[in-house]
Every structure is written in C-alpha cells, then in structure tokens.
Amino acid sequence: MSKELVFGHQNPDTDAITAAIAFSYYQNQLGYETEAVALGEPNEETQYALKHFDMKAPRVVKTVSNEVDSVMLVDHNEPQQSAPDIDKVTVTHLVDHHRIANFNTAQPLWANLRPYGCVSTILYEMFNEKHIDIPAHLAGMMMSAIISDTLLLKSPTTTDHDREAVKGLAKISGETDYEDYGIKMLKAGTNISAKSDNEIVDGDAKTFELGGTTLRIGQVNTVDLDDVFARQADLEKEMQSLMSKNGYDTFVLIVTNILNSDSELLVVGANPDKVEKAFGKKLDANKRMNLPGVVSRKKQVVPPLTDAFEG
Amino acid sequence: MSKELVFGHQNPDTDAITAAIAFSYYQNQLGYETEAVALGEPNEETQYALKHFDMKAPRVVKTVSNEVDSVMLVDHNEPQQSAPDIDKVTVTHLVDHHRIANFNTAQPLWANLRPYGCVSTILYEMFNEKHIDIPAHLAGMMMSAIISDTLLLKSPTTTDHDREAVKGLAKISGETDYEDYGIKMLKAGTNISAKSDNEIVDGDAKTFELGGTTLRIGQVNTVDLDDVFARQADLEKEMQSLMSKNGYDTFVLIVTNILNSDSELLVVGANPDKVEKAFGKKLDANKRMNLPGVVSRKKQVVPPLTDAFEG
Numbered sequence: 001m002s003k004e005l006v007f008g009h010q011n012p013d014t015d016a017i018t019a020a021i022a023f024s025y026y027q028n029q030l031g032y033e034t035e036a037v038a039l040g041e042p043n044e045e046t047q048y049a050l051k052h053f054d055m056k057a058p059r060v061v062k063t064v065s066n067e068v069d070s071v072m073l074v075d076h077n078e079p080q081q082s083a084p085d086i087d088k089v090t091v092t093h094l095v096d097h098h099r100i101a102n103f104n105t106a107q108p109l110w111a112n113l114r115p116y117g118c119v120s121t122i123l124y125e126m127f128n129e130k131h132i133d134i135p136a137h138l139a140g141m142m143m144s145a146i147i148s149d150t151l152l153l154k155s156p157t158t159t160d161h162d163r164e165a166v167k168g169l170a171k172i173s174g175e176t177d178y179e180d181y182g183i184k185m186l187k188a189g190t191n192i193s194a195k196s197d198n199e200i201v202d203g204d205a206k207t208f209e210l211g212g213t214t215l216r217i218g219q220v221n222t223v224d225l226d227d228v229f230a231r232q233a234d235l236e237k238e239m240q241s242l243m244s245k246n247g248y249d250t251f252v253l254i255v256t257n258i259l260n261s262d263s264e265l266l267v268v269g270a271n272p273d274k275v276e277k278a279f280g281k282k283l284d285a286n287k288r289m290n291l292p293g294v295v296s297r298k299k300q301v302v303p304p305l306t307d308a309f310e311g
Numbered sequence: 312m313s314k315e316l317v318f319g320h321q322n323p324d325t326d327a328i329t330a331a332i333a334f335s336y337y338q339n340q341l342g343y344e345t346e347a348v349a350l351g352e353p354n355e356e357t358q359y360a361l362k363h364f365d366m367k368a369p370r371v372v373k374t375v376s377n378e379v380d381s382v383m384l385v386d387h388n389e390p391q392q393s394a395p396d397i398d399k400v401t402v403t404h405l406v407d408h409h410r411i412a413n414f415n416t417a418q419p420l421w422a423n424l425r426p427y428g429c430v431s432t433i434l435y436e437m438f439n440e441k442h443i444d445i446p447a448h449l450a451g452m453m454m455s456a457i458i459s460d461t462l463l464l465k466s467p468t469t470t471d472h473d474r475e476a477v478k479g480l481a482k483i484s485g486e487t488d489y490e491d492y493g494i495k496m497l498k499a500g501t502n503i504s505a506k507s508d509n510e511i512v513d514g515d516a517k518t519f520e521l522g523g524t525t526l527r528i529g530q531v532n533t534v535d536l537d538d539v540f541a542r543q544a545d546l547e548k549e550m551q552s553l554m555s556k557n558g559y560d561t562f563v564l565i566v567t568n569i570l571n572s573d574s575e576l577l578v579v580g581a582n583p584d585k586v587e588k589a590f591g592k593k594l595d596a597n598k599r600m601n602l603p604g605v606v607s608r609k610k611q612v613v614p615p616l617t618d619a620f621e622g
Contacts (some may be wrong), residue, residue, distance in 0.1 A: 097419050105410045106617060108609070113405075113422035129440050 003033045004092065005061070005068050007083070008119075009076035010039045011204060014046040014148035018141040019074035019119040020058055022134075023095055026123065027072065029132050034072060037061045039083060043203070045148060045189025052185070053140035053173065065089050075119045077103040080207075095119055095126075117162040118149035124165040140173035147182040148189070151221075154261050155296045186258050192220075192227040197238040200228065201253050208302060210309035213249040213271065216242065217305075219297050221258045228255045232266065232286065239268045250275070252305070256295050263294045265301075271309070278308035314344045315403060316372070316379050318394070319430075320387035321350045322515055325357040325459035325500075329452040330385035330430040331369055333445075334406055337434065338383065340443050345383060348372045350394060354514060356459060356500025363496070364451035364484065376400050386430045388414040391518050406430055406437075409609065413520075428473040429460035435476040451484035458493040459500070462532075465572050466607045497569050503531075503538040508549040511539065512564050519613065521620035524582065525558060528616075530565040530608050536575055539566045543577065543597065550579045561586070563616070567606050574605045576612075582620070589619035 006024040008016025017038055024036035038058045042050060050057055064071055065088035072093035078101045079086050094103075094111040097119050114122045120142040127134050134142070146166050150158040153166060170178040192200065205218035216239075222228050228235070239251040250269040257263070267275050267287050275289070276282055283289050294300045317335040319327025328349055335347035349369040353361060361368055375382055376399035383404035389412045390397050405414075405422040408430050425433045431453040438445050445453070457477050461469040464477065481489040503511065516529035527550075533539050539546070550562040561580040568574070578586050578598050586600070587593055594600050605611045 094424075099416045099419055100411070100422075101415050103414075104412050106614065108408050108410055108426035109424060110426055111411075111422055111424035113420060115419035115421060 002070070003035065003068060004070045004072055005037050005064050006034050006072040006074065006093075007037045007039055007058075007061070007064070008074045009081040012038050012040050012046070013043065013204070014049055014141075015118050015120055015145040016075045017042050017046050017058060018049075018145040019095065019123060021055070022120060022123045022127075022138055022142055023072060023074050023093075025135075025138060026127060026130075026132060027093070030130070035059070037064075043189060044191055044194065045185060046144075048185050048188035049141055049144035049148075052181070053137045053144070055137050055141055077101070079103070095122055097122065114161070116159050117153075117155065117157040118146040118165075120145035120149075120169075121159075121162045121165040124169060125161065134169070134172055136173050139169045140175055143169035143173055143175065143178060144182075144185055147178065147185060151256075151258055151261065151295050152179065152182045152186065156299045157296050183259075186221065187223055190220075190222045190227075190258065192222055192231075195220075197231065197234045198242075200231070201235050201239050201251070202242055206297075207246075207248070208305075210306055211311075213309065214247060215305065215309070216246070216248040216251045217254065217297060217301065218251070219254040219256060221256050223257065223259050225255055225257055225264055229264070229266075229286075229288070235266065236268055236287075239266075243269055252301070254294075254297060254301060258295075261295050262290065262292045265289045265291060274308045275305065278304040313381070314346065314379060315381045315383055316375050317345050317347045317383040317385060317404075318350055318369075318372070318375070319385045320392040320517070322513070322517075323349045323351050323357070324354065324515055325360055325452075326429050326431055326456040327386045328353050328357050328369060329360075329456040330406065330434060332366070333431060333434045333438075333449055333453055334383060334385050334404075336446075336449060337438060337441075337443060338404070341441070346370070348375075354500060354510075355502060355505065356496055357455075359496050359499035360452055360455035360459075363492070364448045364455070366448050366452055388412070390414070391520075406433055408433060425472070427470050428464075428466060428468040429457040429476075431456035431460075431480075432470075432473045432476040435480060436472065445480070445483055447484050450480045451486055454480035454484055454486065454489060455493075455496055458489065458496060462567075462569055462572065462606055463490065463493045463497065466610075468607045468610050497532065498534060501532045501534050501569065503533055503542075506531075508542065508545045509553075511542070512546050512550050512562070513553055517608075518559070519616075521617055522622075524560040524620060526616065526620070527553065527557070527559040527562045528565065528608060528612065529562070530567060532567050532569045534568065534570050536566055536568055540575070540577075540597075540599075546577065547579055547598075550577075554580055563612070565605075565608060565612060569606075572606050573601070573603045576600045576602060585619045586616065589615040 006020045020036040024034045027034045036058045042057045063085045064083045065085040070090045070092045201218045208215045253266040317331045331347040335345040338345045347369045353368045374396045375394045376396040381401045381403045519526045564577040566575045
C-alpha cells in the first residue's frame with residue numbers, strides 16, 4: 001500500500017480540517033500510511049481552536065494527483081467541492097454527513113456515511129467502535145468541529161449522537177466547560193472587521209441549481225448583525241460582481257447571529273418574489289428579511305428555496 | 312418513524328436475498344420497523360440454501376412507492392439495478408460492496424460500504440460491532456451468501472474479512488464442514504438443464520452504461536461449459552430478443568466453471584472489437600472467448616470493459 005492523502009472540502013471549515021486530521025490518525029493506527037492535508041488555509045475560528053489545543057494546521061495542497069494515486073475524502077463527496085484533479089485519483093475511503101451527489105467510483109470503496117451534524121461525530125463513534133484511544137488534543141479539535149457545525153448544538157442538524165460526542169470529547173480533552181469555550185471559539189470566527197467583502201459573501205458560499213436558475217447561497221456568522229450590514233453597499237457590489245462573473249441568477253447571503261440563533265437574509269439578483277414565497281415574508285426596502293430561529297442553510301434555507309424555485 | 316422496506320438488486324442472488332433479511336433483522340433489533348423484500352424470486356442456489364437452513368424467501372415486490380416512503384438498499388446502489396420506482400422514495404440506508412454509480416440522494420443518508428467479497432460479510436462485522444447475536448439459521452444463510460459471492464472463497468474479490476466471516480458464521484450456524492456444504496449449494500445453482508434460456512442469459516444479468524452505450528452483462532455458473540454451449544443458438548436468440556426489447560447495445564454472457572475457476576464469454580451485438588480490446592484477445596468464430604482464472608464480473612470483467620468502452 002502506498003501513501004494516501006486525507007482531506008476535506010475547499011474553503012475548509014473546522015470540521016473539514018479536523019476530520020482530515022482525525023481520520024488520518026485513525027487510519028494510521030490501523031496500519032495505513034496517510035497524511036492529512038487541506039484544500040485551503042484554516043479560517044479564524046479553526047485557527048483559534050488549533051492554537052487552543054496546540055495542534056498544527058495540515059499542509060495546504062492545490063492538487064493531489066501530483067503526489068499520490070489514491071486519496072481518502074472527509075466531509076464532502078461532490079467533485080466540485082473537492083480537489084480540482086480529483087478525477088485523476090482513486091477515492092479509497094469516504095467519511096461524510098452530506099447527501100451523495102455526482103460521486104461516482106470505478107471500484108468499490110470503503111465509506112461510512114451517517115446523517116449526523118458533523119463528521120467528527122461519526123469519527124468519534126468509529127474510534128469507540130475500534131477501541132482506539134483519541135489523544136486529548138485531537139479530542140479538543142473534534143469537539144470544536146462539532147460545536148462549529150452545530151453552532152453549539154443549537155442547529156436543527158444536531159442529533160443525539162452529536163450531543164453525546166461533545167460530552168465525551170470534552171471529557172477526553174480536559175475542556176470541561178465546553179459551552180464557555182464554544183462561545184469563545186465561535187466568536188473568534190466572527191471577526192467581521194478582519195474579513196474582506198469577498199470573504200463575507202463568498203467565503204462559505206455554495207452553488208445550487210434550482211428550477212433552471214443558479215443560486216449562490218453564502219452564510220456568515222456574527223455576534224452583531226450591524227457589523228455586517230454597516231457594509232451592505234460594498235457587500236452588494238461584491239455579490240453583483242460574482243454574479244456577473246460566474247453566471248449566478250440570484251445571490252442570497254445568510255447573516256447569522258450565533259448568540260441568539262437568528263438570521264437575516266440579503267437577496268440580490270433575479271426572483272426576489274420566489275425568496276419571499278419561500279419564507280412567506282416580504283423583503284424590506286433594503287432587500288433584507290429577518291428569519292428568527294433560522295441558522296441552518298442545509299435544513300432551513302435550501303429546502304424552502306427549492307420548493308419555491310422548483311414549485 | 313414509519314415502516315421501511317429493505318431489499319437487494321433485481322435478479323436477486325443469494326447475497327441480495329440474504330443481506331436484505333439480515334439487515335432488516337439488524338435494524339429491527341435497533342428499533343426500526345422494517346420488512347425484507349425481494350425484487351424477484353430466489354434462484355435455485357438460494358432456494359437450496361433457504362431450504363437447508365429452514366428459512367422463508369422474502370415477499371416479492373414489483374414496486375415499492377405504493378407501500379412506503381423510505382427504503383433501505385443492500386448489495387446495490389445503481390438506480391437501474393433497483394426498484395423501477397426507486398426515484399419516488401427516499402433511500403435512508405445503504406449497505407453495499409459495489410462501486411458507487413449514479414446514486415444521488417436529496418438528503419444525507421446512513422451508508423456502510425466496504426470493498427469485501429460479499430455484503431453479508433459487512434453485515435457480519437456490523438452485528439459484531441453492535442454486539443447483536445446472529446440467529447443460527449440466519450448465520451447459515453449469511454455463510455451461504457459469502458460462499459456464493461466468492462465461489463467458496465476462490466474469487467479474487469475474496470478478502471480476509473470474508474474468510475473470517477465464513478468461519479465465524481459456520482460455527483454459529485452449526486454447519487461445520489462449510490466446504491462440503493458450499494460445493495453442494497453451488498452445484499444446486501448450476502443445474503443448467505432445469506434453466507430456461509432466459510434464466511441462463513438474464514437470470515443474474517446487470518445493465519451498465521459505458522461510454523454512451525448500454526451493456527447487459529449476464530453470468531451463469533456451471534460445472535461443465537458444454538452444458539451451456541450445447542444450447543448456444545437458442546441462448547443467442549434469447550439475448551437478441553432481450554436486446555431489441557430493452558435497447559441494450561451489447562450483451563455479454565459470462566459462463567463460469569466453478570470447479571476450475573475459468574470463464575468463457577459469449578458476446579452478441581455491437582462493439583465486439585471493444586470487448587476484444589478489453590481482454591487483449593480475439594473472439595473465436597463462435598463469438599466466444601476463453602478467460603482462464605476469470606470468475607468475477609465486478610473485479611475482472613466490468614473494469615476492463617469500462618476502460619475499453621470509455622477509453
């Protein structure tokens with residue numbers, strides 16, 4: 001067996017980085033030769049967690065086929081979210097919590113998919129099932145990843161598996177007040193003043209094809225909506241520029257207040273009426289719409305938009 | 312949670328039938344409400360095993376969306392090998408040992424894929440990991456499925472996991488001489504004189520979309536190649552008829568001698584040159600090609616055909 005690279009999606013978040021480190025460690029314990037890498041630099045939230053638990057960021061790679069023939073994917077399976085040369089290597093392993101889309105393999109592979117809030121929760125269970133000890137520092141990162149993906153277990157994507165994993169990992173890591181730590185970590189990721197307009201609108205954006213039109217849906221976390229909307233004119237300019245460059249018809253930015261779990265949408269481009277229909281609510285004169293209790297793009301924003309655009 | 316159906320692929324073999332029974336049992340132990348069903352009647356080999364271990368065949372269904380909203384798949388993921396209305400239901404669980412192809416889901420799902428010789432081997436490990444006892448009769452069927460898929464552990468698809476599972480399951484089932492039982496079971500499935508032309512060419516056939524053309528690849532086991540090829544003219548007529556009825560471009564029949572682990576191909580329809588290219592060998596005047604040591608459609612026939620048709 002030759003060496004394999006393990007990595008998460010482009011624009012890596014804390015789970016994409018952590019799951020790669022954790023799965024690489026797990027596989028090496030089982031006798032594989034793997035290295036965790038990343039398809040981008042860690043964001044500020046991830047940097048905070050890495051520093052707190054005294055861990056190093058994985059090496060950043062642009063392509064993978066120049067180094068290896070085979071790879072292991074975590075936290076994504078859709079090719080457009082992966083390495084640009086993913087079609088030139090064999091995916092031998094996959095650990096993920098997303099839908100399966102356009103993921104095709106020539107050969108059978110090893111895959112563990114569970115519909116949990118976070119891949120690190122799946123990995124926590126896998127370590128337990130194989131009775132492999134999780135080092136304390138790694139446990140701290142895995143706890144951080146679950147807190148990040150579930151917004152401190154408040155997102156509707158959260159499952160009982162995630163709640164149990166956070167508790168178990170907090171204990172192993174020695175971080176007993178995970179709520180206090182979690183708020184600090186999430187806040188570290190919401191330093192709006194340090195983010196460029198592009199990072200705010202597009203740093204975590206994903207593209208969706210709905211009813212014959214192309215939607216780009218970005219999301220940014222904050223502790224104060226005003227920190228974002230004070231820059232609305234510049235953000236709209238950046239969204240318009242990305243739309244004309246990439247052919248998006250509609251750009252929706254979800255600005256989420258992580259302290260009270262509310263979001264405000266900013267909608268630019270075609271079909272604002274369909275967005276209004278999706279949430280049964282009018283956009284205000286500033287093209288914005290407040291959505292109390294909405295924090296999950298996957299579970300609370302994409303499904304109603306899909307119904308409205310395809311209905 | 313409402314009831315879900317669990318089933319394997321069309322033209323079910325011993326593993327498709329057994330894995331559905333075993334995974335349904337496993338999930339019911341975990342609190343799900345499931346029923347194992349089948350997309351066709353058990354073949355003679357499976358009937359032999361069911362009778363030997365005093366088990367009933369699952370209910371045969373033609374469609375599934377008339378009964379349930381959600382299903383669990385075993386031993387297949389490609390839609391064209393599944394229920395004809397698979398696009399009308401949600402796949403919540405998948406246990407498989409095949410490549411992933413054209414399998415897309417709207418939501419995250421639970422999936423366990425391992426590149427073993429048989430799904431029943433994956434299930435054997437899953438029972439062990441969750442410390443769920445396997446009833447003796449079910450263990451006998453799971454052992455039979457592994458013997459069937461690996462031709463008594465001789466196919467190149469066989470892994471150490473399959474070897475260990477057969478031993479463990481033989482012990483649980485009380486069938487201590489699994490080799491003697493296995494030969495008898497495999498022979499029961501090779502009673503060529505009792506099979507119709509349709510059963511021989513299409514009983515275990517699967518459809519593959521390769522390079523813009525549609526291949527149908529059937530496989531039949533025998534203890535004497537002459538038993539099959541004595542009927543070649545009638546078999547070709549049946550293959551031609553299925554091709555025009557279903558729009559297949561090419562029909563490849565793999566005739567496998569289970570005693571010496573060799574196969575002979577019979578190729579009908581378009582692109583015989585691509586089949587020749589795939590195996591680096593000419594078809595003879597009878598449209599046949601001998602392939603010593605080839606017994607696995609998945610590992611030894613589909614990959615070179617994929618390269619030749621898509622290359």
